Each structure stands twice: as C-alpha cells, then as structure tokens.
Amino acid sequence: MENIYTVSQFAAVANQILEAALPFVRIQGEVSNYQVRAGKWVSFRLKDNNSIIECFGSVWQIQTPLQDGMEVVVAGNPRLSAKWGKFSVSISAIKPVGQGSILKSLQLLKSKLEAEGLFDVDRKRPLPAYPMKIGVVSSEQADGYKDFLKITKQRWPLATIVFAHSLVQGDEAPKQITASLNALNQTDVDVIAVVRGGGSSEDLLAFSSEPVVRAVAASRVPVVVGVGHEADIALSQLAADKSASTPTDAAQIITPDMEQFDLLVDRSLRDLHSGLELRFTHTKDLIGLFEQSAIRSSAKISHKLETLDNQLFAGVQTALRVNENRVGGLTRVLHQLDPHNILRQGYAMVKRGDTIVTKAKDLNTDDVIHLVLKDATKKAKIL
Structure with missing residues (x-):
C-alpha cells in the first residue's frame, strides 16, 4: 500500500533524512537581505550566481558583524521548517572570507565598540611602575612568547611570570584567549600581557574578535596587547590600557630597566640626605645670627629660638613625609634583591x-x- 504522509509527517521525515545525511554543513556565499529582528534574531540569504539559501540564527550566536555583499562561510544545520514550509540553515557560526569581507567586518565591529566607548582614552589606566607578578596570555610554542620572556628577564629579573596558555589563531583562539584573560584576572598579577608574533591579517583575527576585545576592556588589572607588527593593529590593542607593536615592545613597556632602577635608588637616597643636611645647615646659621645680635632682648631671642626650633622640627617632619613613600617603595623592591630571598x-x-x-x-x-x-x-x- 502506498504511504501517504501528512504535511507535518513529511516535514519530520525530511528533517530526519537531512539530519542523518547532513548533520553539519559549511556553505560559502554572498550575504544579501541581511536583517536583525527585535534585536534578537538574524536572517539573510546566502547566494551565488545560481542559487539562494535562507539562513537564520540568534544575535548571540552570530557575533560577526555582517553587511549585504560580504562573502562568508556559514556553519550550521540544514532543516525544513514545518511551520513555513521553507528550507533553511540554522547558523552556529559565520566567518568572513576574502580580504574585502574581512576588512568590512572589522570596520563594522570597530564602529560598534567605539560607539560603546571601549576605546576611549579616559578608560585607560597607568601601568604599575615595578610589577612583581606579570600575567601572560600566549601560546607556549609561539616565538612571540619566547621574545617576551627573554626581554623581561633581561630588564626586570625580579618579576614572576604567571603564564596562561592559549591558541593564538584559528576558530578556537578567541574562546581560549578570553578564558585565559578571565583566569588571570582571578589571580594577584599586577599587569597582563597578551602577545603573539607577526603573521598575516587573517592570522591575527582572533585578537580583533568581539569576545577578546570585551575581555581586554573588562579586565580588572591593566592589559598590554602586543601582536603582529606596527602595520597590523588588532581591535584588542585599541581596547588595551597600552598597545605594543610586538611582544618585545610589550616587555619593554611593562618592565622597568634594572640598571635605571639602581640609579634611581642611589639618587633618591642622595636627595634625601642632601635635603635634610641643607635644612639643618640653614637653620643652624639662623640660630647663630640670633645669638650674635646684641640689640635683641633676651626674652625676644628666646622666643625666636623657640619658634625656629618648632619650624625646624616641622620642616624635618615634612621632608621625611615627602620621601617616605618614595624610599619605602624602593626599599621593598630592594628587599627582593636580597640573595636569601631569591x-x-x-x-x-x-x-x-x-x-x-x-x-x-x-x-x-x-x-x-x-x-x-x-x-x-x-x-x-x-x-
């Protein structure tokens, strides 16, 4: 006997066949009729010279900014809508292809994040002068990470490196970079460096992805992003507290120079000693002048001496307070140089x-x- 399906039954059978034959597909084509409905749902047509396929998904799944005319690869599940009788692809991911589409997507994302204030200068924080714990997000095998370590150890060997491994290119890289940034924010690091060496524009796309840019902007501690070369500016560099052209540049920005630090300690101690010595000498000379003045009454001299003594005490206290934080901070760092501590x-x-x-x-x-x-x-x- 010939099988006769209801419409709903046929739609269900068709979807079963699709799911078995094509559970997951990647399709390349040109975006047309792009729409966002109610701020929640994205729909567009993916076309080539001969065919059109309807695509839909949620704004949370499709974080790549799109525009009509862009060439993209859509990843998702094909299905037949029983309610509307239309064949479509439910989108799980989208990736622009071709230099033109990639640049357009980045421009759209940059405009969006810029409008939210993520790149504002007044959001950027100063870096710590003497970071003792430096967090690093990179790939353990990356040459950029090795360059960063080399320069950091040369310039500031007192620092401890807290490393968080991540892929630095590919589809999984944005998720891993974001997770590593969040993990380091749960530690007591003083600053975070996100680094990788040079590469093509496509190799650096992970550092311009929306999740990574937002993670950099939301970091609890200052972030320095150093990826690629000066010609390649990732969006995460715009959101960072400080941008570096390379991993080597990032290390130089974050770390003080040990030799300069030694000179600063010596100069600070000399300045403190000279300032106190000058104040004592000046006060002693004034006291001598009062004592030698025969026309002053004994009572007036006594009053002046008492006033001067109070001024001397107050001056010394002020000088000590002015230098207390400066010398105290340097002393704490010098303590790290104690061989026994090392x-x-x-x-x-x-x-x-x-x-x-x-x-x-x-x-x-x-x-x-x-x-x-x-x-x-x-x-x-x-x-």
Whole structure:
C-alpha cells in the first residue's frame, strides 16, 4: 500500500533524512537581505550566481558583524521548517572570507565598540611602575612568547611570570584567549600581557574578535596587547590600557630597566640626605645670627629660638613625609634583591671558589663548583 504522509509527517521525515545525511554543513556565499529582528534574531540569504539559501540564527550566536555583499562561510544545520514550509540553515557560526569581507567586518565591529566607548582614552589606566607578578596570555610554542620572556628577564629579573596558555589563531583562539584573560584576572598579577608574533591579517583575527576585545576592556588589572607588527593593529590593542607593536615592545613597556632602577635608588637616597643636611645647615646659621645680635632682648631671642626650633622640627617632619613613600617603595623592591630571598623562591647560586658564576660560558669541563641553596651548599663537577 502506498504511504501517504501528512504535511507535518513529511516535514519530520525530511528533517530526519537531512539530519542523518547532513548533520553539519559549511556553505560559502554572498550575504544579501541581511536583517536583525527585535534585536534578537538574524536572517539573510546566502547566494551565488545560481542559487539562494535562507539562513537564520540568534544575535548571540552570530557575533560577526555582517553587511549585504560580504562573502562568508556559514556553519550550521540544514532543516525544513514545518511551520513555513521553507528550507533553511540554522547558523552556529559565520566567518568572513576574502580580504574585502574581512576588512568590512572589522570596520563594522570597530564602529560598534567605539560607539560603546571601549576605546576611549579616559578608560585607560597607568601601568604599575615595578610589577612583581606579570600575567601572560600566549601560546607556549609561539616565538612571540619566547621574545617576551627573554626581554623581561633581561630588564626586570625580579618579576614572576604567571603564564596562561592559549591558541593564538584559528576558530578556537578567541574562546581560549578570553578564558585565559578571565583566569588571570582571578589571580594577584599586577599587569597582563597578551602577545603573539607577526603573521598575516587573517592570522591575527582572533585578537580583533568581539569576545577578546570585551575581555581586554573588562579586565580588572591593566592589559598590554602586543601582536603582529606596527602595520597590523588588532581591535584588542585599541581596547588595551597600552598597545605594543610586538611582544618585545610589550616587555619593554611593562618592565622597568634594572640598571635605571639602581640609579634611581642611589639618587633618591642622595636627595634625601642632601635635603635634610641643607635644612639643618640653614637653620643652624639662623640660630647663630640670633645669638650674635646684641640689640635683641633676651626674652625676644628666646622666643625666636623657640619658634625656629618648632619650624625646624616641622620642616624635618615634612621632608621625611615627602620621601617616605618614595624610599619605602624602593626599599621593598630592594628587599627582593636580597640573595636569601631569591634562594627561598627555589633558585640556586653557582660559585667557583669565591666567584659567583652568572654565565654558562664561564664554566669549563671538570670545573668544581658549589651550588648554594636556601638550606645547604652542595659541591658539583661540570661534565
């Protein structure tokens, strides 16, 4: 007997066949008749020279800004709508293809985020002068990450690196970069660097994705984004507190120079000493003048001396307060330089005789060395 379906039955069977044959598809075409309905639903037609397919999805799923005429790849599930009798694709992701479509999508997203104020200069925060914990979002295998580590260790070896691995290109990269940024915001890092080396414009697209830009802008601590080269500006760089042209540039922006820091400490201590010495000398000279003045009455001299003594005390207190924060901050950082503190962090000091060895090239085969640890000293021989 011939099977006869109701309309609903046929739609259900057709969808079952579609789901079994094409559970997930990627289709490339040109966007036309693009619409957003009620701020929730997105619909458009995907076409080529001969055919048209209806596409729909939610604004939460389709975060890529679209415009008629853009060439895109749509990923989703084909289905037959029983209610409307139309064949369409339910969208799960969209990716612009071709330089023109990619640039147009970025321009649309930039305008949207700029209107929200995510790139405003008054949102940007100063970076800490002496960061002791630096968070880094990058790929562990990326050359950019290695460059960042090298420069940071050269300039500011006191810093501890808190690393959060992430893919730095591809479809999964935006999600991973966002997750790494959020994870570092749950720690006590002083600043976060988001870095990767150069690449094509398409390679850097993850750093211009809406989720990454919003995560950078929402960060609890200051963020420096250093990706690509000076010609490639990612949208996340516009949202960052500081933009760097490369990972090396990011490291130089974040870290102070150790040699300059040493000079600053010396200069601050000299300024403090000189300021106090000058104030004491000036006050002593004034007291001498009062004591030598024969025309002053004893009572008036006594009053002046008492006033001057009060002024001296107040001046010293002011000078000490002015320099307290400056010297105090430098002292705390100097404390980190104490070799014993460094050894407590798991490092070891290498000595050959009474000489501290800092470079591998200074050691030769069969040299006898001593490894100074936090709780003991061990003898070793270079093989």
